[in-house]
Amino acid sequence: MKTESRLEKILDKGAFAVTSECGPPRGADPDVIREKGKLLKGVVDAANITDCQTSVVRMSSFASCLILKEMGFDPILQMVTRDRNRIAIQSDILGAAALGINNMLCLSGDHQRFGDHPQAKNVYDIDSIQLIMTVKKMRDEGKFLNDEELTKPPKLFIGAAANPFADPFEIRALRLAKKVAAGVQFIQTQCIFNLDRFAEWMRQVVDMGLHERVAILGGVTPLKSVGMGKYMKNLVPGMDVPDAIIERLKGVEKEKQSAEGIKICIESIQRLREMEGVRGVHIMAIEWEEKVKEIAEGAGLLPRPKV
Amino acid sequence: MIVAEAKPIEEVLAMIDRYDKIILAGCKECVAVCAAGGEKEVQLLASALRTARKTAGREIEIREVTLERQCDPEYVEGIRGFAGDYQAILSIACGVGVQYMAEHYKTIPALPGLNTSFMGGSLEQGVWSERCQGCGSCVLHLTGGICPITRCSKSLLNGPCGGSAQGKCEVDPEIECGWQLIIDRLKALGEFEARFVELFPVRDWSTSRDGGQRKIVREDLKQ
Amino acid sequence: MHLMKAFEEGMDGVYVAGCLEGECHFLRGNLRAKKRVGHVKGILTALGINPERLQMYNLSAAMGGRFVEIAQEMTERIKALGPSPVNTGQGRESVEEQQEEEEKQ
Numbered sequence: 053m054k055t056e057s058r059l060e061k062i063l064d065k066g067a068f069a070v071t072s073e074c075g076p077p078r079g080a081d082p083d084v085i086r087e088k089g090k091l092l093k094g095v096v097d098a099a100n101i102t103d104c105q106t107s108v109v110r111m112s113s114f115a116s117c118l119i120l121k122e123m124g125f126d127p128i129l130q131m132v133t134r135d136r137n138r139i140a141i142q143s144d145i146l147g148a149a150a151l152g153i154n155n156m157l158c159l160s161g162d163h164q165r166f167g168d169h170p171q172a173k174n175v176y177d178i179d180s181i182q183l184i185m186t187v188k189k190m191r192d193e194g195k196f197l198n199d200e201e202l203t204k205p206p207k208l209f210i211g212a213a214a215n216p217f218a219d220p221f222e223i224r225a226l227r228l229a230k231k232v233a234a235g236v237q238f239i240q241t242q243c244i245f246n247l248d249r250f251a252e253w254m255r256q257v258v259d260m261g262l263h264e265r266v267a268i269l270g271g272v273t274p275l276k277s278v279g280m281g282k283y284m285k286n287l288v289p290g291m292d293v294p295d296a297i298i299e300r301l302k303g304v305e306k307e308k309q310s311a312e313g314i315k316i317c318i319e320s321i322q323r324l325r326e327m328e329g330v331r332g333v334h335i336m337a338i339e340w341e342e343k344v345k346e347i348a349e350g351a352g353l354l355p356r357p358k359v
Numbered sequence: 360m361i362v363a364e365a366k367p368i369e370e371v372l373a374m375i376d377r378y379d380k381i382i383l384a385g386c387k388e389c390v391a392v393c394a395a396g397g398e399k400e401v402q403l404l405a406s407a408l409r410t411a412r413k414t415a416g417r418e419i420e421i422r423e424v425t426l427e428r429q430c431d432p433e434y435v436e437g438i439r440g441f442a443g444d445y446q447a448i449l450s451i452a453c454g455v456g457v458q459y460m461a462e463h464y465k466t467i468p469a470l471p472g473l474n475t476s477f478m479g480g481s482l483e484q485g486v487w488s489e490r491c492q493g494c495g496s497c498v499l500h501l502t503g504g505i506c507p508i509t510r511c512s513k514s515l516l517n518g519p520c521g522g523s524a525q526g527k528c529e530v531d532p533e534i535e536c537g538w539q540l541i542i543d544r545l546k547a548l549g550e551f552e553a554r555f556v557e558l559f560p561v562r563d564w565s566t567s568r569d570g571g572q573r574k575i576v577r578e579d580l581k582q
Numbered sequence: 583m584h585l586m587k588a589f590e591e592g593m594d595g596v597y598v599a600g601c602l603e604g605e606c607h608f609l610r611g612n613l614r615a616k617k618r619v620g621h622v623k624g625i626l627t628a629l630g631i632n633p634e635r636l637q638m639y640n641l642s643a644a645m646g647g648r649f650v651e652i653a654q655e656m657t658e659r660i661k662a663l664g665p666s667p668v669n670t671g672q673g674r675e676s677v678e679e680q681q682e683e684e685e686k687q
Contacts, residue, residue: 134513138561160520163512165530174513181517182561197561215521220539226555227518234558242521289522289529368628399583403625406586411629413590416671 053191057154057209058126059098059238061359062332063267068325069332070353071128071240071269072344073100074120076111085111085119091341093123095348097356098155100240100334103130107167114144117153128211129153132161137177138186138197145190149206157211157240158183181234184212188235210235214268215242216253217292225256232266239266240334243273245284246292247323254329263329270324271334274343275313278302314347321351360389360480361453362487363396363473365404371449372411374470378446379418382438383408383472384460385425386452393487395473396451398425404451404472429456435463442467495566495573501554503544508567510537516559518542585622585636592669595660597652598638605642612640630674631667634659 054060062069072092077084085101092099101116117127129148131141148156160180164172178186187210189195194205212231216224228239244250250270257263275281278301285293297316304312317335324330333353337343348354375381383405391397405421412419422445426434429452442448442464450457451472461469477489492509499506508514512530519538522529526539545551564570588596598619600612616638623633637656641648667675 160513160515162522163530165512176513176515177564178561179513179515179517180520181558185558186561213521218519218521219523219525219536220519220542223518223542223555230517230556230558289524368625402583403586406583406590407625407629410586410590410631410668413592413669413671414630414667415673 053205053207055154055207055209056152057098058359059128059155060209062097062357063238065357065359067357068353069098069267069269070096070335070348070356071098071100071332072096072335072337072341073102073128074116074341075102075105075338076113076116078108078110080111082119085116086123088341089120089123089125092125092344094356095345095354096125096335097332098126098128100128100130100157103132103159103161104135104167106162107134107164107169109168114148114153117148118151121152126155127153128155128157130157130159131183132159133176133178133180133183134161134164134174137175141178141183141186142190142196145187145206145208146202149208154207155209155211156187157213158187158236159213180212181230184210184231184234184236192235209237211238211240212236213242214239215290216244216250217242217246218290221253224253225260225262228257228262228266229260232262236266238332239268241268241271242290243271243336244320244324245273245297246294247320249292251327254327258329263331267331268329269332269334270321270327270330271336272317272320272324272347273336273338274310274317274340274347275301276310276340277306277313278309280313314343314350317347318350321347321353325351360392360478360487361455361475362393362477362479362489363390363453363475364393365395365400365451366472366474368404368407368411371404371470371472372408375408375419375447375449380420380422380444380446382422382424382442382445382448384429384438384448384450384452384456385423386427386429386450386456387425388428388430390452390456390473391425393481394485396453400451401425426452426456429453429459432459432463435459439463493567494564495570496563501559502541503548503550503554505537505541505544507537507541510535510540512537516562518555585619586625589626589631589635589666589668592666594663594666594669595635595637595656597636597656599649599652600638600640602640602642627677632663632675632677634677635663635666 059069074085074088099120101113103113104110113130117129120127158180164170164174186197187208191205191208194201196202214228278298281293281298281301284291301309301312321333324333335344335347383401385396385398385401387397401423405423409419424438426437428434447468447470448460449470449472450460454475457469457471478491479487479489482488490509494508507516512528513520519536523536523539526536528534528536545554585596598615600615601607606612619638623636626633639652
């Protein structure tokens with residue numbers, strides 16, 4: 053079923069899609085989202101709002117998506133299975149669709165150990181793949197998980213995440229295949245610094261013909277400094293930052309490192325555009341949202357096509 | 360076995376603070392195997408508690424007893440003869456034992472001397488590791504004999520999350536990624552294609568603790 | 583259990599003598615004993631009894647001179663610590679105060 057999603061329309065048109073994300077505030081202030089939204093206006097086809105990322109409590113993705121929607125964006129609702137059971141999940145899916153949210157990213161979610169409330173009880177009633185199946189069932193069969201009919205199917209464009217750099221490497225393409233079989237329509241990958249390793253993963257994905265069934269958006273993140281590069285390399289799980297990148301940043305004076313980081317990011321996007329099967333880019337500039345426009349511009353992605 | 364661990368002695372002392380005459384009841388089964396509540400532990404704890412009391416210029420009378428099990432009415436009844444002479448029962452059996460004491464001796468407080476943790480086995484002497492969370496519908500035949508509910512920190516059923524790195528779980532580098540283990544085992548058994556590719560549907564959790572207190576009845580064995 | 587009992591009965595100090603490491607007659611008995619001594623020291627600390635009152639020493643049966651040294655060392659240490667709180671009934675002993683006393687002497 054086709055949805056009202058602008059992202060879906062861009063991809064159907066064959067254009068290279070651009071998405072980005074906003075991290076909501078740790079308080080009840082809607083203006084934080086509005087400010088971030090202003091920085092992304094005209095730059096992206098759709099924007100994610102993260103869902104208590106790294107298990108840290110923030111304003112809900114659902115609420116924040118509505119704020120973005122008011123500003124004219126096509127928001128992507130992120131939903132993790134860590135905090136909600138299937139009852140709440142199906143309920144929120146109906147609510148999101150009713151309020152005109154057209155995209156949903158299905159995730160398991162970082163374990164609560166990482167976050168600010170490690171004593172919390174987690175849920176994980178269903179996993180991310182089962183969540184994809186749930187949205188698809190509700191949308192295409194008009195049924196709840198218990199096979200009872202719902203009254204009006206939610207129209208949501210279904211997305212998920214993929215991490216080509218996590219272990220075990222050899223099953224990562226297979227795991228994508230499972231998500232595709234479950235019904236996923238677009239994928240945003242973990243941020244890519246090791247383009248060779250990513251290319252290897254894409255080769256496997258293309259070999260399996262998956263690129264024709266799902267739109268893969270390669271994730272990129274600009275590095276602000278050598279310190280940030282090292283942090284991501286050593287302390288963030290599932291991240292592969294090659295030494296060559298750190299060395300390249302080291303080779304530049306401190307004040308110029310962030311500009312170099314942006315350059316590296318733009319070059320990555322250019323390389324991604326040339327890879328078979330990559331149909332867009334997901335720019336994650338955490339707490340550096342003001343740079344997304346510069347990156348998109350530098351990579352020749354602006355202005356965004358009309359749909 | 361059920362694996363439990365002794366509560367910090369300060370906590371136990373605080374629990375028995377108002378009593379001068381208690382029963383200290385151990386158990387010869389699981390907690391004896393994991394060296395938390397067997398006969399030896401009863402003796403050692405009793406001695407420590409008496410020593411602590413002396414240090415404070417006080418006394419305590421402790422009746423040391425170690426039952427076959429504290430989860431069968433027949434054995435728990437074994438202390439009926441003298442239980443009434445005591446002010447509290449400090450049980451160093453698992454949580455089941457403490458509750459059986461409470462149910463059988465309604466007017467005597469039953470106190471837990473242990474923190475009961477999990478169902479597991481020994482890796483080596485002195486080390487016990489969790490293996491089973493009692494989900495009530497075992498799928499070990501589908502995952503090469505490795506439990507995705509227990510060994511995966513998120514109880515995922517369709518493969519590892521993006522936080523799996525070098526066979527370790529993102530939550531703690533000491534914890535092995537359950538799905539890495541499952542995948543390796545399925546490959547070794549030649550079952551990888553058959554098991555991993557298929558989508559694992561949403562699970563029925565009503566057979567696990569989420570469904571409320573469980574009970575198993577064997578009609579053929581009832582008197 | 584023997585160690586715990588000794589303190590319960592009011593011993594002010596206990597020392598365990600085992601063979602030199604690597605030369606145990608029972609192969610690893612002295613290593614196991616060391617671990618158990620460590621465990622009981624933990625219990626003593628939790629009870630408010632200075633764990634220094636319990637010590638393990640390693641020596642061979644032929645080291646008479648060393649044995650005398652150890653006996654003297656232990657006696658001095660326990661004298662400095664004073665009677666065990668089990669005997670005084672005055673509550674937990676302060677390990678920091680005792681360490682200061684020792685340093686003064």
